[in-house]
Amino acid sequence: MTLDDVLAAIDRDLDNSLARLFTFLRIPSISTDPAFRKDCRAAADWLSVELNTLGFESRVHATTGHPMVVAHTHRPYAGRPHVLFYGHYDVQPPDPLELWEAPPFEPRLVPVPGGKRRIVARGAADDKGQLMTFMEACRAFVAVEGKLPLPVTMLFEGEEETGSPSLKPFLDAHRDELKADLAFVCDTDMWDAATPAVTTMLRGLVMEEVVVSGADRDLHSGLFGGPAINPIRVLARILADIHDADGRIAIPGFYDGVGELDAEIGAQWMKLAFDEVKFLGGLGLKVAAGERGKHVLEQIWARPTCDVNGIIGGYTGEGSKTVIPARASAKVSFRLVGDQDPTIIRDAFRAFVRARLPADCSAEFLSHGASAALRLPLASPYLAMVRAALEAEWGRPAVLKGSGGSIPIVGAFKRDLGMDSLLVGFGLDDDRIHSPNEKYDLASFHKGTRSWARILAALAQ
């Protein structure tokens, strides 16, 4: 049976797979730092060469930022779904360097208690290790069968860690080339080290900045304190008004489109072995602070939130200064779910602020982005195939989970290419992505590769 042969090839070739991943990890493709521009190009070129080796027709496309790698299988596959696989070759800066136990771009295999091993390097999990699980599954098919079992397009970008500025124009310009039946996006996590997961809900995000102004200059709080309006106090009052005593958001219309949690999904979540005490304890917390009466997982995955991400006003140096500042500002973000409309939410927030401005105060707003929430169709036959393949590899049903974060590419695929994405990845929540000593379990890499082989085989049937 071919799949067994492919899985056996993956097992046999594991050391070579690791060696290839290590070569990739040694390239310091830090996208945010112009000093590493050549390294980003080198990472793109390395991927392109690997893809050509696997029989893809690959091309590195220049952009105004870092290049895109696009590759296609050029064989006829009548009746089989065409899959787009997305990943990114850029990584976060490694600083603070002094907190790394070894240099971040010298990957190591580190044994941990219990007999497991970890791949430690910047990018080990995010996203080079994850991306390579798919590449190595493809390689095994080519080794055993001489070709992939279905048509695959690869899309790798180098600007994911800097907000993907080139992505939208690139998708617009290559719409026909990139459109497939289904996209796979791989930078997501398992439920835990033993339980695979497919992420089917992503929260949307509206990011606003508000600047409240009062007097035309900073004033002495002794000489003018009393009659002079204080923008920090005004801003604090407005921010305090956003949430009610139950942790719900008091902006009129905010919950329009939120909907109730799907009963089946909710029931599945409640059965998960989720330890709230442990989850909060890991953050130094004891009590869930979100909406009263909502389970923590629902608070993160399925309920909208508002957070103040930053605030500044007046004198913030050492000591004291008796000033009434002329202005104060806050960065406020909203996580959206269901059918909440980002534009309506943004306008409702701005109206909420304006309605609370006292005499002599004005507010200016800056938008730092707005995207809707995404729910992936639960009825998709592809989803059923993927869940079956994951269960076959891990011996447990795959959890359908949400993510509180936002993955803009998924929205772009849906909006610009009319294509649904399945979010499958093998990261763990202790992978320390974006932090020192980032790691990817060897089991994530090995069984992740095997999982993709099973998924590709299932979709090809």
Place this chain on the structure above:
Amino acid sequence: MTLDDVLAAIDRDLDNSLARLFTFLRIPSISTDPAFRKDCRAAADWLSVELNTLGFESRVHATTGHPMVVAHTHRPYAGRPHVLFYGHYDVQPPDPLELWEAPPFEPRLVPVPGGKRRIVARGAADDKGQLMTFMEACRAFVAVEGKLPLPVTMLFEGEEETGSPSLKPFLDAHRDELKADLAFVCDTDMWDAATPAVTTMLRGLVMEEVVVSGADRDLHSGLFGGPAINPIRVLARILADIHDADGRIAIPGFYDGVGELDAEIGAQWMKLAFDEVKFLGGLGLKVAAGERGKHVLEQIWARPTCDVNGIIGGYTGEGSKTVIPARASAKVSFRLVGDQDPTIIRDAFRAFVRARLPADCSAEFLSHGASAALRLPLASPYLAMVRAALEAEWGRPAVLKGSGGSIPIVGAFKRDLGMDSLLVGFGLDDDRIHSPNEKYDLASFHKGTRSWARILAALAQ
């Protein structure tokens, strides 16, 4: 007549007086910022040298903070009152620098419509310009008569803008040396540009900093937004709770000891030509924001207030960052009146904050100083002499007014040395002290110097 000669000497020497003031203003003696420690020392040394030139015996005393300058005339003056003159050589930080029309430590004489001229620099009014009016009056007496008309002690500190932490121990240690019949404190304002004033009421000041902490590190607002407590939100809620809808302070016990305004003083204030629209309009405001039902002058001079002087938390750079910060902090100050006890107010504020902390949040407090309000004796014969001298110079009776600001030294003189102070200064309410483009009218400087010459001559008779 000697006084006329002294006044004539002041008029003749005005350009040189200005040059000396500009030299003094060029020293960036910012007391709150350790980077300017040497500059504070330089300002003290400069004063000491000037005082020696005027025949004083001057000494710079080290403290645990910035130094004190003390100088004495050492001549016998049988039967004439001994005067202590107090000023401060430190200044506020100049930020925000970008709002200054020229560098804050490069003093300029700027013509304004109507033929007047202004001295523009940080410290021009607060307090270097004011302090120099007294110094230059002394200089004129020395130039004309070879000596001052009465015994004078000078006391200049460099920590007035940071709550004067060294002052109390210094007064305790130098009680006998500093005790005089009367103190003059000069960092106060005229009633308006044509009307001199003596300030007889001063508000007290309690300065607190509060740091609210939540999780043990910054968190991703997507992955943890909802269950993770947000210290900025907690702080905003607490700050919003401090004032009620009528602008009164909701901290229990806050108004204990406030008392009602003295009827006679209140009646005098109501007769003053105070234009609320003009006063607020000069700040870019239209509506008095303080306690509902209180006249603006009463709000500033005779009612307690609370202001947030600074706030910071989370990401405050350009763009956005989806962070829930581990902590947020605010600088909060209270202006006190009547018999309000600063220690009780401080403790009541801290209890008010602690009572509002939700689960998982803690608060730390820093005290940046605390002083009670003051009322000066209206029956003093020195007050009558000073009012007559001011009327002779300005051609109008001097107003007895209050001040919303706090001058802790006045309380210390009364409490520690048993000495009353007369608060006489020539600042104006549009001097922009503590703000960008601080100025001191050339007329304030020139006629202020002349006023001091008249006051010294009157006291010496």
